[in-house]
Amino acid sequence: MTISSAIQALTSLLGDQITTSKSDRDLHGRSESHFAEMPPDAVVYPTSTADVSAILRLCHDHDCPVIGFGAGTSLEAQTSALRGGIAVDFSKMATVIEVRAEDMVARVQPGITRQALNEDLRATGLMFPVDPGANASLGGMASTRASGTTAVRYGTMRDNVLGLEVVLADGQIIRTGTAAAKSSAGYDLTALFVGAEGTLGLITELTLKLHGQPEATAAAICAFDDMDAAVTCVMTTIQCGIPMARIEFVDTETTLAFNAYSGMSMPAKPHLLVEFQGSEASVAADAAQFGALVADHGGGDFEWATKPEDRNRLWALRHNGYYAILASRPGARAVVTDLCVPISKLAQAVEETRADIAASNIPGPILGHVGDGNFHAILLIDPEQPAEKETALHLSHLMVERALALGGTVTGEHGVGLGKLAYMAAEHGDAWSTMATLKRSFDPKNILNPGKLVQIN
Amino acid sequence: MTISSAIQALTSLLGDQITTSKSDRDLHGRSESHFAEMPPDAVVYPTSTADVSAILRLCHDHDCPVIGFGAGTSLEAQTSALRGGIAVDFSKMATVIEVRAEDMVARVQPGITRQALNEDLRATGLMFPVDPGANASLGGMASTRASGTTAVRYGTMRDNVLGLEVVLADGQIIRTGTAAAKSSAGYDLTALFVGAEGTLGLITELTLKLHGQPEATAAAICAFDDMDAAVTCVMTTIQCGIPMARIEFVDTETTLAFNAYSGMSMPAKPHLLVEFQGSEASVAADAAQFGALVADHGGGDFEWATKPEDRNRLWALRHNGYYAILASRPGARAVVTDLCVPISKLAQAVEETRADIAASNIPGPILGHVGDGNFHAILLIDPEQPAEKETALHLSHLMVERALALGGTVTGEHGVGLGKLAYMAAEHGDAWSTMATLKRSFDPKNILNPGKLVQIN
Numbered sequence: 001m002t003i004s005s006a007i008q009a010l011t012s013l014l015g016d017q018i019t020t021s022k023s024d025r026d027l028h029g030r031s032e033s034h035f036a037e038m039p040p041d042a043v044v045y046p047t048s049t050a051d052v053s054a055i056l057r058l059c060h061d062h063d064c065p066v067i068g069f070g071a072g073t074s075l076e077a078q079t080s081a082l083r084g085g086i087a088v089d090f091s092k093m094a095t096v097i098e099v100r101a102e103d104m105v106a107r108v109q110p111g112i113t114r115q116a117l118n119e120d121l122r123a124t125g126l127m128f129p130v131d132p133g134a135n136a137s138l139g140g141m142a143s144t145r146a147s148g149t150t151a152v153r154y155g156t157m158r159d160n161v162l163g164l165e166v167v168l169a170d171g172q173i174i175r176t177g178t179a180a181a182k183s184s185a186g187y188d189l190t191a192l193f194v195g196a197e198g199t200l201g202l203i204t205e206l207t208l209k210l211h212g213q214p215e216a217t218a219a220a221i222c223a224f225d226d227m228d229a230a231v232t233c234v235m236t237t238i239q240c241g242i243p244m245a246r247i248e249f250v251d252t253e254t255t256l257a258f259n260a261y262s263g264m265s266m267p268a269k270p271h272l273l274v275e276f277q278g279s280e281a282s283v284a285a286d287a288a289q290f291g292a293l294v295a296d297h298g299g300g301d302f303e304w305a306t307k308p309e310d311r312n313r314l315w316a317l318r319h320n321g322y323y324a325i326l327a328s329r330p331g332a333r334a335v336v337t338d339l340c341v342p343i344s345k346l347a348q349a350v351e352e353t354r355a356d357i358a359a360s361n362i363p364g365p366i367l368g369h370v371g372d373g374n375f376h377a378i379l380l381i382d383p384e385q386p387a388e389k390e391t392a393l394h395l396s397h398l399m400v401e402r403a404l405a406l407g408g409t410v411t412g413e414h415g416v417g418l419g420k421l422a423y424m425a426a427e428h429g430d431a432w433s434t435m436a437t438l439k440r441s442f443d444p445k446n447i448l449n450p451g452k453l454v455q456i457n
Numbered sequence: 458m459t460i461s462s463a464i465q466a467l468t469s470l471l472g473d474q475i476t477t478s479k480s481d482r483d484l485h486g487r488s489e490s491h492f493a494e495m496p497p498d499a500v501v502y503p504t505s506t507a508d509v510s511a512i513l514r515l516c517h518d519h520d521c522p523v524i525g526f527g528a529g530t531s532l533e534a535q536t537s538a539l540r541g542g543i544a545v546d547f548s549k550m551a552t553v554i555e556v557r558a559e560d561m562v563a564r565v566q567p568g569i570t571r572q573a574l575n576e577d578l579r580a581t582g583l584m585f586p587v588d589p590g591a592n593a594s595l596g597g598m599a600s601t602r603a604s605g606t607t608a609v610r611y612g613t614m615r616d617n618v619l620g621l622e623v624v625l626a627d628g629q630i631i632r633t634g635t636a637a638a639k640s641s642a643g644y645d646l647t648a649l650f651v652g653a654e655g656t657l658g659l660i661t662e663l664t665l666k667l668h669g670q671p672e673a674t675a676a677a678i679c680a681f682d683d684m685d686a687a688v689t690c691v692m693t694t695i696q697c698g699i700p701m702a703r704i705e706f707v708d709t710e711t712t713l714a715f716n717a718y719s720g721m722s723m724p725a726k727p728h729l730l731v732e733f734q735g736s737e738a739s740v741a742a743d744a745a746q747f748g749a750l751v752a753d754h755g756g757g758d759f760e761w762a763t764k765p766e767d768r769n770r771l772w773a774l775r776h777n778g779y780y781a782i783l784a785s786r787p788g789a790r791a792v793v794t795d796l797c798v799p800i801s802k803l804a805q806a807v808e809e810t811r812a813d814i815a816a817s818n819i820p821g822p823i824l825g826h827v828g829d830g831n832f833h834a835i836l837l838i839d840p841e842q843p844a845e846k847e848t849a850l851h852l853s854h855l856m857v858e859r860a861l862a863l864g865g866t867v868t869g870e871h872g873v874g875l876g877k878l879a880y881m882a883a884e885h886g887d888a889w890s891t892m893a894t895l896k897r898s899f900d901p902k903n904i905l906n907p908g909k910l911v912q913i914n
């Protein structure tokens with residue numbers, strides 16, 4: 001009972017749906033971030049839930065690790081094959097099964113990306129708003145409990161997954177949730193699999209909550225004299241309940257990177273990027289109320305983008321932030337940090353992080369979904385200088401410790417993966433053992449993404 | 458190791474915090490609905506988390522059932538002591554621990570009621586909006602995953618509990634969640650305890666999401682010629698994304714009961730009761746948009762209630778609906794039904810339910826939180842006529858079967874308790890066994906509200 005015997009059995013079962021080619025394995029062992037490559041021993045491409053069930057049944061029999069794989073965009077090495085085994089790549093399970101426009105619900109396979117889904121929805125007047133930036137797969141987004149720029153308005157994957165089909169460790173197929181808006185019928189298994197990073201089961205179908213495409217949308221960018229003014233403005237905006245569709249912070253370093261990368265000429269200051277959605281009247285009213293707050297905090301004039309192409313340019317700027325920042329230090333790799341604090345602690349958390357980075361010898365632009373109290377520093381390191389990686393990891397460590405000290409969480413949206421595992425005990429205390437109890441009961445052989453999220457053995 | 462030895466040990470430990478008086482036991486074995494009384498063997502009144510931990514540790518040692526008890530307002534006999542044991546009454550753990558207005562978060566003990574909390578919040582400009590009608594305790598509301606009239610805008614308890622302190626079966630105390638707006642740090646234990654009906658642990662503290670008290674509120678009632686027009690109007694309203702704060706349906710029978718109970722003179726027709734919240738401008742815009750839809754569906758003129766006292770009268774009408782309906786058949790008891798369907802199936806579900814009730818020989822007014830696809834029939838039975846109870850249970854059965862056939866859930870908000878246990882397998886299929894697996898791992902001795910929610914032995 002080994003990984004190689006599992007591969008042998010899978011090969012007999014699935015033929016050319018499984019591969020052990022080096023290029024395929026390498027592709028599935030790579031991370032978007034600074035982690036070492038940890039390729040699986042084989043990659044399998046199921047085309048149906050029945051395939052996934054057969055794969056798990058077999059791997060369960062052979063005690064072989066199984067790691068779900070979507071678009072490979074996770075940032076904490078969630079899909080690294082820490083103990084080898086089989087990567088289950090969902091790229092061939094990527095269709096929209098059903099759109100029920102009248103119920104504002106879609107059923108999709110896990111491999112479809114959020115952009116492909118929204119393309120498919122365009123004519124329906126509906127959209128799936130969760131937007132982590134990367135064109136991630138929906139199965140991966142659910143497994144990581146992803147969020148992003150629009151969470152301040154539409155919530156995270158926790159709020160937008162109504163139900164799931166999941167294959168459990170031994171191959172059993174279950175369905176959770178319904179297409180009804182709410183239910184009190186028993187344990188919330190849907191919420192349990194969302195954010196479980198493939199350690200409790202593999203998601204083979206999602207029932208998603210859709211939202212109406214807004215009648216009117218307006219986006220704007222405005223500069224602030226200093227970071228504290230911008231962040232305090234965000235805190236006040238949230239506390240006033242202005243229904244922002246997005247409210248993003250970028251610091252001066254990020255602004256400069258945007259200018260260089262996209263040929264812009266924004267002033268060398270921190271900025272807020274915001275979006276309003278609703279009816280023409282409500283967008284105008286919300287924008288006016290926000291404008292007054294910006295003025296109170298010494299912010300500059302808005303630069304408006306109401307036409308779709310201008311708006312897309314504005315958000316492309318934000319979405320390409322990671323690449324713009326990477327390009328600002330040629331040859332650099334990034335250590336991407338992620339934390340989330342109660343909104344009242346946001347200015348302090350950003351300010352102290354800024355000071356730590358300034359005192360180091362590496363660049364680290366800060367940007368984030370500050371409406372949720374969630375922000376990132378993109379720490380740029382020279383891969384040839386091991387000391388820089390040490391510095392970056394130390395800065396990340398200080399950020400995480402600060403998040404905990406301020407009553408926040410060690411990850412707002414990137415998940416645990418390998419990068420945040422060491423902090424789970426500090427964040428959760430004894431509840432982390434409860435998570436291990438739960439994992440043991442769902443996956444007694446510990447074959448599902450072993451070594452991640454909980455400590456079992 | 459028996460219930461009586463547990464009571465003995467608890468008495469030594471807690472003195473006069475425990476009682477075995479008949480009146481106390483009876484009070485805790487009673488249900489708001491049609492279920493037989495099942496009193497516990499003793500009632501204990503903890504005053505701290507440490508008390509609850511000691512109680513559970515001891516009951517765990519003695520294999521003694523433990524049932525959490527809040528305000529006793531649950532409708533499916535969730536707190537019935539099916540196998541005897543100890544009721545843990547949280548009425549002496551009912552304080553607001555902390556209000557963090559700047560984070561829009563409150564920490565409360567489980568015994569506090571929603572009205573008491575909102576009283577406490579009044580001066581802060583914040584509110585806790587989840588409103589199941591009854592003045593339930595927050596711990597009970599979380600355990601039942603309660604919702605009610607405002608869920609269409611603010612969500613259910615699932616959406617408004619950020620974190621918990623929970624005492625597990627063996628007395629261990631854990632904390633889940635943080636005061637940050639979101640997190641991707643591991644399994645969503647908070648969501649697991651919300652809706653678990655006390656079968657996985659006892660909630661000893663809740664961190665709740667608060668919302669700003671709206672600047673402007675307007676409520677209105679309007680009549681429709683027939684039920685189908687009213688319900689179709691609701692479906693369209695939801696699909697158009699008009700941000701209703703409440704949208705409630707009452708049928709003609711309920712309207713007549715309101716008239717008799719509250720001395721009103723509404724036309725003998727189905728009605729919608731609605732509320733808009735926001736800024737003065739957005740309330741006016743939303744109301745105008747909704748008004749146009751009402752006119753499209755042949756609805757009558759709105760009767761507006763903008764002054765707080767008029768609004769309170771309107772919602773008192775709705776909240777007293779259960780009592781008004783009970784009073785419409787003197788001496789009757791009620792079998793309260795609850796189901797939730799995808800919004801597109803709402804008109805069909807209500808219509809067919811109406812026809813079933815009309816074909817029976819008992820009255821059953823229909824009302825509900827139709828914005829969520831959730832409605833109730835209040836079936837009125839003469840307690841002296843066992844055949845009527847049979848009829849009511851059969852009608853409830855037909856409703857539940859219909860909800861499942863239409864892709865909905867057997868309970869939108871009342872929970873499982875004893876009334877919906879028989880339908881868990883039909884709704885969840887194999888996932889119900891997964892729930893049992895989970896229960897076994899959290900409570901291997903099955904002492905927490907045994908016999909409820911899952912089938913263990």
